[in-house]
Amino acid sequence: MSLSKNTNDPHLPTIPGNENVQRFDPWWWMFFAVIGLIGLLAVIRPDPYWRILKFVKDGLGTTVLVTVITFLLVLVVGLFGALGRLSRLKFVRGFTTVYVEVARGVPLLVQLIFWYFAFPSIIKDIGEALNIRAFQTYLANPIAMAVLGLTLCYAAYMTEIYRAGIQSISKGQMEAARSLGMTYVQAMRYVILPQALRVILPPVGNEFISLLKDSSLVSVVAVADITRRGREFTGITPLPIETWTMIALIYLTMTLFSARIVGWMERRTRTER
């Protein structure tokens, strides 16, 4: 306490390790600059920029919704994937390894197309063969299929991130927890994961930002996200330069914002110690 009071004294040298208590991350200015640019364009040339913004507005909600729901699912599925990869049971380990390799080995766009176009046909075929009515009339919900496809692909990457994080915690931590009588689940929950999550925060943040960008791929499977709304707008009004500049700026706003939030979380968990 008494130490930190003195840091205002200009005669004191900068004390290493204290830089991270800075109050403001200057990279926020880049975020504000992009927001400002969007606002400026909309004000000085409302036609077409304000029109574009109004047109793609509801797509923005869809993009955010798909990204956030997928990400929450990825956090859960990835955790179980990692526990499977680290399992003592050969069968479980083998199964999750095959899943990870397949999900990482097939292009995301192909996976999304598969779940929206091929998967419902498979369900219908099964319905025909087994005479199940509900299957025969199955209609794929675009958003649900998009979330499914994104989740299965991204959870494979998340599995590997979690696994690396868990393995980075020394074996002695698990042994200490178990020797105190904790079960495997309790040791994971109270000892290993809290430490692992701190380690994997930066790559997890990266995954979120990648996912936000890759969510634009769902525009090909009938989900009306901003990218798709942009394509619809250029279909009506032939203004590709203005439209795609605007769409790019909107994505940039969201990714810059996310990156700053991740940075803030990282600094917070670091200074806690």
Added chain:
Amino acid sequence: MAPIIQISNIHKHFGSVHALRGVSLEVEKGEVVVIIGPSGSGKSTLLRCINRLEEFNSGSIIVDDIPLDSAKNINAVRTEVGMVFQQFNLFPHLSVLDNVTLAQKVVRMRGKVEATNVAMRLLEKVGIPDKARAFPSQLSGGQQQRVAIARALAMNPKIMLFDEPTSALDPEMIQEVLDVMLNLAREGMTMVVVSHEMGFARAAANRAIFMDEGQIVEIAPPNILFSTPTQDRTKLFLSKVL
């Protein structure tokens, strides 16, 4: 009364290495046993078999009348057996106090107040109640090891296992940890200690055991084992470490 630890004829293989070759040992309640031996002799492995951090391939271990055979029994034994590690293994993301209360809460199902009271009493016993709010990284090695002892004691174990508890410490911190262990021994705790601290062994141990190549070579009261060993291997080893 039956011995509190009964180890009979256990064998342990690490791949092609035969780490324990038919070790049998009985430890009475309240007894303090010190195990010495060259590195790779299997002394740590034997210790870790007692609470099944290490699995053994054959033989049997019975701790406090509970055979170490099912997962349920293993957890039951682990709550009765405290373990202190060479590398302390404190939980770095938790304060000293939380390190000592965590297992009490989730394993012993104690409430916050009771767990905190137990923790503070034990931190006082090991001499660092003023560090309760500190994090492990802010403590010296000796302090960390004393917290680790308090953490194990908080579960009210009947037996304490020490795996080279002072080997990772700077010389000036060794005594503060040994003092805590001496006190425990005087209070009648059953202790199995892997350590080359001869002073501690002489002061606290009922028996000293010399292990080599996965076998118990010699067992005797520490004074006798250290001064007049009967086996050549023991003599050779002691001539190197004393």
